[in-house]
Amino acid sequence: MPSVTIRNVPDEVHRAIRIRAAQHGRSTEAEIRDILEKAAKPEGRxxxxxxxxxxxxxxxxxxxxxxxxxxxxxxxxxxxxxxxx
Structure with missing residues (x-):
């Protein structure tokens, strides 16, 4: 499976993603994968x-x-x- 490195993520964005991940009970990496998948393949498309x-x-x-x-x-x-x- 391919991997992606994202540089220069603002601290407040990273913090918000960490909080969102905790709310969903998953790692920050898993949360980012979910965000990317929903953005690339939205429901109802x-x-x-x-x-x-x-x-x-x-x-x-x-x-x-x-x-x-x-x-x-x-x-x-x-x-x-x-x-x-």
């Missing part, structure tokens, strides 16, 4: 494939059976960023 399928169903383009077929063969592995090296 609209996923493009789901949105397009919904539009197609509303337009009469897909029946429920067709949608179920697409859903069953859909690749559910998250995409990786392109590497140009």
């Amino acid at each position: 609209v996923k493009l494939g789901s949105m397009l399928a919904s539009i197609a169903r509303e337009a009469g383009g897909l029946t429920d059976e067709e949608f179920a077929l697409f859903e069953s063969v859909r690749n559910k592995i998250p995409a990786r960023a392109a590497s140009f090296e």
